[in-house]
Amino acid sequence: xxxxPSPAGLQAVGLRKIYGSVVANRNMSIATQAxxxxxxxxxxxxxxxxxxxxxxxVERPDGGEIFVDGVRVDFTNPxxxxxxxxxxxxQEFMIAPDLSLLENLVLGEEPVKRSWxxxxxxxxxxxxxxxxxxxxxxxxxxxxxxRAANAPVHILQFVxxxxxxxxxCRTLILDEPTAVLAPVQVDELFxxxxxxxxxxxxxxxxxxxxxxxxxxxxxxxxxxxGETVFHSSVAECTADEISRHIVNGELHxxxxxxxxxxxxxxxxxxxxxxxxVNRSHTLHNISLTIGSGEILGIAGVAGNGQNELVxxxxxxxxxxxxxTLNGIALSALNPSQRRRHGIAYISADRRHEGLSMQASxxxxxxxxxxxxxxxxxxxxxxxxxxxxxxxxxxQALDVxxxxxxxxxxxxxxxxxxxxxxxxxxxxxxxxxxxxxxxRGVDLNGIAAIHQLIRDFRDGGGAVLLISEELDExxxxxxxxxxxxxxxxxxxxxxxxxxxxxxxxxMLQGAAA
Amino acid sequence: MQFEHLIxxxxxxxxxxxxxxxxxxxxxxxGIVNIGLEAKMLAGAFVAVIxxxxxxxxxxxxxxxxxxGAAIGWLFSLSITRAGANMIVxxxxxxxxxxxxxxxxxxxxxxxxxxLRLPDVALLPKILPSGLEFVPLVGPALAMLDPLTLLAxxxxxxxxxxxxxxxxxxxxxxxxxxxxxxxxxxxxxxTIQDFTTACAGFFxxxxxxxxxxxxxxxxxxxxxxxxxxxxLAAFYFGRDRPITTAFxxxxxxxxxxxxxxxxxxxxxxxxxxxLPYVMVLIAxxxxxxxxxxxxxx
Ligand SMILES: Nc1ncnc2c1ncn2[C@@H]1O[C@H](COP(=O)(O)OP(=O)(O)OP(=O)(O)O)[C@@H](O)[C@H]1O
Ligand SMILES: [Mg+2]
Numbered sequence: 181x182x183x184x185p186s187p188a189g190l191q192a193v194g195l196r197k198i199y200g201s202v203v204a205n206r207n208m209s210i211a212t213q214a215x216x217x218x219x220x221x222x223x224x225x226x227x228x229x230x231x232x233x234x235x236x237x238v239e240r241p242d243g244g245e246i247f248v249d250g251v252r253v254d255f256t257n258p259x260x261x262x263x264x265x266x267x268x269x270x271q272e273f274m275i276a277p278d279l280s281l282l283e284n285l286v287l288g289e290e291p292v293k294r295s296w297x298x299x300x301x302x303x304x305x306x307x308x309x310x311x312x313x314x315x316x317x318x319x320x321x322x323x324x325x326x327r328a329a330n331a332p333v334h335i336l337q338f339v340x341x342x343x344x345x346x347x348x349c350r351t352l353i354l355d356e357p358t359a360v361l362a363p364v365q366v367d368e369l370f371x372x373x374x375x376x377x378x379x380x381x382x383x384x385x386x387x388x389x390x391x392x393x394x395x396x397x398x399x400x401x402x403x404x405x406g407e408t409v410f411h412s413s414v415a416e417c418t419a420d421e422i423s424r425h426i427v428n429g430e431l432h433x434x435x436x437x438x439x440x441x442x443x444x445x446x447x448x449x450x451x452x453x454x455x456x457v458n459r460s461h462t463l464h465n466i467s468l469t470i471g472s473g474e475i476l477g478i479a480g481v482a483g484n485g486q487n488e489l490v491x492x493x494x495x496x497x498x499x500x501x502x503x504t505l506n507g508i509a510l511s512a513l514n515p516s517q518r519r520r521h522g523i524a525y526i527s528a529d530r531r532h533e534g535l536s537m538q539a540s541x542x543x544x545x546x547x548x549x550x551x552x553x554x555x556x557x558x559x560x561x562x563x564x565x566x567x568x569x570x571x572x573x574x575q576a577l578d579v580x581x582x583x584x585x586x587x588x589x590x591x592x593x594x595x596x597x598x599x600x601x602x603x604x605x606x607x608x609x610x611x612x613x614x615x616x617x618x619r620g621v622d623l624n625g626i627a628a629i630h631q632l633i634r635d636f637r638d639g640g641g642a643v644l645l646i647s648e649e650l651d652e653x654x655x656x657x658x659x660x661x662x663x664x665x666x667x668x669x670x671x672x673x674x675x676x677x678x679x680x681x682x683x684x685x686m687l688q689g690a691a692a
Numbered sequence: 693m694q695f696e697h698l699i700x701x702x703x704x705x706x707x708x709x710x711x712x713x714x715x716x717x718x719x720x721x722x723g724i725v726n727i728g729l730e731a732k733m734l735a736g737a738f739v740a741v742i743x744x745x746x747x748x749x750x751x752x753x754x755x756x757x758x759x760x761g762a763a764i765g766w767l768f769s770l771s772i773t774r775a776g777a778n779m780i781v782x783x784x785x786x787x788x789x790x791x792x793x794x795x796x797x798x799x800x801x802x803x804x805x806x807x808l809r810l811p812d813v814a815l816l817p818k819i820l821p822s823g824l825e826f827v828p829l830v831g832p833a834l835a836m837l838d839p840l841t842l843l844a845x846x847x848x849x850x851x852x853x854x855x856x857x858x859x860x861x862x863x864x865x866x867x868x869x870x871x872x873x874x875x876x877x878x879x880x881x882x883t884i885q886d887f888t889t890a891c892a893g894f895f896x897x898x899x900x901x902x903x904x905x906x907x908x909x910x911x912x913x914x915x916x917x918x919x920x921x922x923x924l925a926a927f928y929f930g931r932d933r934p935i936t937t938a939f940x941x942x943x944x945x946x947x948x949x950x951x952x953x954x955x956x957x958x959x960x961x962x963x964x965x966x967l968p969y970v971m972v973l974i975a976x977x978x979x980x981x982x983x984x985x986x987x988x989x
Contacts, residue, residue, distance in 0.1 A: 258876060258878075259878045262878070270876075274870075274872070274873040274876045274877070275870070275873060276865075276866045276869040276870040276873050276874070277869065277870065278865070278869045279862075279865060279866060279869060283862060283865075283866075286862075287862060287863075287866050287874070287877050287879070288874075288877030288878045288879055289877075289878075290859050290862065292859070297859075298858070298859050298860035298863070299854075299858055299859070299860060300858060300859050301857055301858055302857055302858065302859060302862060304857070343877075
C-alpha cells in the first residue's frame with residue numbers, strides 16, 4: 181500500500197488497457213473529488229468507456245494503479261468497486277423490465293425484518309421508505325410501483341442512481357447519460373446531479389456535448405487516443421479550448437452550404453394512421469411529402485409519435501393510409517421489400533435495431549446485401565467478396581476497427597454509428613430515414629455524418645430526419661414538420677429563421 | 693355417485709401434473725424452459741418403487757424420488773448454465789437418456805422388460821380418517837386424499853407469496869427477466885438458475901413418486917406418458933402464474949379422468965387416449981391467440 185499526496189476520492193495513475201492490437205488506454209490519469217462533477221470528454225474511440233470499465237472493476241488494467249482514498253486497490257469485479265463506494269450508471273440500463281421500480285431498487289440488497297437467508301421475507305415498507313427518502317433528497321419524483329418497462333428512460337436512470345446511493349456509493353460514473361434523453365429530461369437529470377454534488381458525491385460524467393460540460397461540470401479532463409491530455413477546472417477554460425484539445429486542432433468545419441431546390445416529389449405519405457400496440461403512440465392522419473434533393477426534418481418533444489412514424493415507414497409497424505415512393509405503393513410491402521425499393525433506415529436504437537451486437541463487424545456492415553451478387557454467388561456466400569465489400573464500406577466512412585471479424589460490440593459507440601451509415605448508404609437508396617443519426621457521436625463524427633446526409637441529398641436523395649437536437653434539424657433541414665401527440669401540427673419553411681415558431685408548435689401543438 | 697368418483701379421480705390425476713408444473717414454473721421464472729420434466733418424473737417413479745419396496749416407507753421413498761429428481765435436475769442445469777448447452781436440445785437429450793438408462797437397468801438388473809414389480813411396496817396412505825365417503829360431491833375425493841396431493845396444493849398456495857415477497861423469489865424473477873442485470877447487482881445468476889432447475893427436478897421426482905405409489909405400486913416404462921409435457925403446457929397456459937397454472941393442471945387432470953371413463957364406456961381407447969393431448973394443443977393455441985389480441989389493443 182502506497183499513499184498519495186491527495187488522498188481523498190478515486191484516483192487513477194497511468195492506466196493502460198490493451199485489446200488485441202488496440203491500445204484502448206495508453207496512459208490515463210484522473211482524480212475525482214467529493215462534491216465535484218468531473219467531465220470526461222474525447223473523440224469516439226478515445227478510450228473513455230474503457231477507462232470507466234477499469235475504474236468500475238468490469239475489466240482489469242494491464243498497467244497503472246487505482247487508489248481509493250489514497251489506498252491502492254485492485255478491483256476484480258464490479259462488486260469490488262461497489263464495496264469501495266464506486267458505482268456506474270450504464271448506457272444500457274441495468275434494469276429488469278418486468279419488475280417494479282421498487283423491486284429493481286432493492287434487488288441484491290433487500291431489507292428484511294427477520295433474516296432467514298434467501299427465504300427471508302422482504303420488508304417492502306422499509307424498502308419504500310428508504311427509496312423515497314433518497315429520492316426526496318436528490319429531488320426525484322418516482323412512482324415505485326410502476327413496472328420498469330413502462331417508466332421513461334430518465335426515471336430508470338434515476339432509479340439506478342438511487343440504487344447506487346442506497347448501496348453506499350460516493351463516486352458515481354455516468355457514461356453518456358444524456359445521449360438517450362430528451363432535452364427536458366436532461367434538465368431534470370442535471371438538477372439531480374447538482375443536488376448530488378451538494379451532498380458530497382463525486383461524479384464522473386462522460387459527454388460529447390461541450391455545452392453540457394460547460395453548464396454542469398466543475399472540472400474537465402480531455403482524452404485523446406488513450407491518453408489524458410488536458411485537465412482544468414471548467415471555470416478557467418473556454419468551450420473552444422476544450423474542443424481544440426479534443427481534436428488536437430483538427431476540427432472539421434462543414435460549410436453551411438446553400439441547399440439546392442428540391443426536385444420532383446419522391447416519397448409521399450397520405451393520411452397515415454396507426455393504432456396503439458403495446459402502449460405505442462397512435463398516429464392520426466399524417467400526410468407529408470419529400471422531394472428528391474430535400475431533407476425534411478421532424479421536430480417534436482420525445483415520445484410524440486416520432487418513433488412510430490419511422491416504424492410505419494420502414495414497415496416495422498402496421499398502418500393504414502398510402503405511402504408511395506416514386507409512385508409505387510409501399511404500404512403492403514415488408515421491410516426487406518421496402519429496402520429493395522430504395523428505403524434506407526438509420527435506427528435510433530442502435531444496439532437493438534441498428535446492429536446485431538454479437539455478430540462481427542463485417543457481417544453487420546454487409547447485412548442486407550447478403551442476398552445479392554457478388555456476396556451471394558448462386559445462393560452461396562462468397563466470403564472473399566464479402567470481406568472486400570465490408571472493408572470498402574468501412575473505409576469509405578473511416579470506421580476505426582481492429583479486425584473485421586471482431587464482434588461489433590468492441591467498436592466504440594460513435595464508430596458503431598458510422599458503421600450503420602456505411603451499410604445503409606452503400607446500396608444507393610433513394611430515401612434515407614435517419615432517426616437520431618448523431619446520438620453518441622463526437623464533434624468530427626457529427627460533421628462527417630452531416631456531410632454524408634448533405635451529400636446524399638445533393639445526389640438527389642430524399643431524407644427524413646428525426647432528431648432531438650434542434651440545432652441539427654435546423655442546420656440540415658430544408659423544411660421542418662412538427663409532430664405533437666401523434667399528428668403533424670404544421671410544416672415550417674426556412675426553419676433557421678422560424679425557430680421560436682417551431683418551439684411553440686412542439687409544446688402547444690396546432691394551437692401555436 | 694358417478695360424478696363424485698369422477699371428481700376424485702380428476703383430483704388424483706391432477707397431482708403429478710401440478711407438482712411437475714410448479715417445479716417447471718419456478719424454473720421458467722428463472723429463465724430456463726425445462727423440457728426434461730418428463731425424465732425426472734420417470735426417474736422419480738422408478739426410485740420411489742425401489743426405495744418403497746426396500747424400506748417399506750412411503751416417506752423415505754418419496755423423499756428419495758425427489759432427491760433423485762433434484763440431482764438429475766442439477767446436473768442437467770450445469771450442462772446448460774456452465775457448459776453452455778442449448779436448453780431445448782439438452783432437455784430432449786435428457787428425456788431420451790433417462791428412458792434409455794432406466795430400460796437398461798430394468799432388463800439388466802431386474803431381468804424385466806418394461807415393468808418393475810417388487811414385493812412389499814408401501815403405497816401412499818390416505819390422510820383423512822375413514823367415513824368421509826358419504827360427504828356429498830367431494831366425499832370420495834376426501835377419502836382418497838394422499839399426502840403428496842396435499843403438498844402439491846400447499847405448494848401452489850404458497851408459491852405466489854414466495855415469488856412475490858421473499859428474497860429468493862425476487863432473485864428468481866430478476867434472473868429470468870434480466871440475467872446480466874442480476875449479475876451486475878451481485879447476484880449469482882447461474883447458481884440461482886441451477887437451484888431452480890434442481891427445484892423442478894425435486895417436484896418432478898415427487899410427481900413420479902405419486903404416479904408410482906398412489907395406487908399401483910409398480911413402475912412401468914410408459915408410466916408418465918407425456919405428463920411432463922402436459923405440465924409444461926400447463927404453465928405456458930397459466931403464463932407462469934401459480935394459480936392460473938393450477939387451474940390448467942386441473943383441466944388436464946379432469947380430461948384425463950374423463951378419458952378413462954370414456955374408455956370404460958367402450959369408445960376406441962387409442963382415439964380417446966389422445967383427448968388430453970389434443971386439448972393441450974387447443975388450449976395453447978387459444979392462449980397464444982389471446983395473448984396476441986391483448987398486445988394489440
Ligand atoms: N472489448 C474490446 N475488444 C477490442 N477492442 C475494444 C474493446 N472495447 C473497446 N475497444 C476499442 O478500444 C478503443 C476505445 O474504445 P472506447 O469504447 O473506450 O471509446 P470511447 O472513448 O468510449 O468512444 P465513444 O465516444 O465512441 O463511446 C476503440 O478503438 C475500441 O474499438
Ligand atoms: Mg463510449
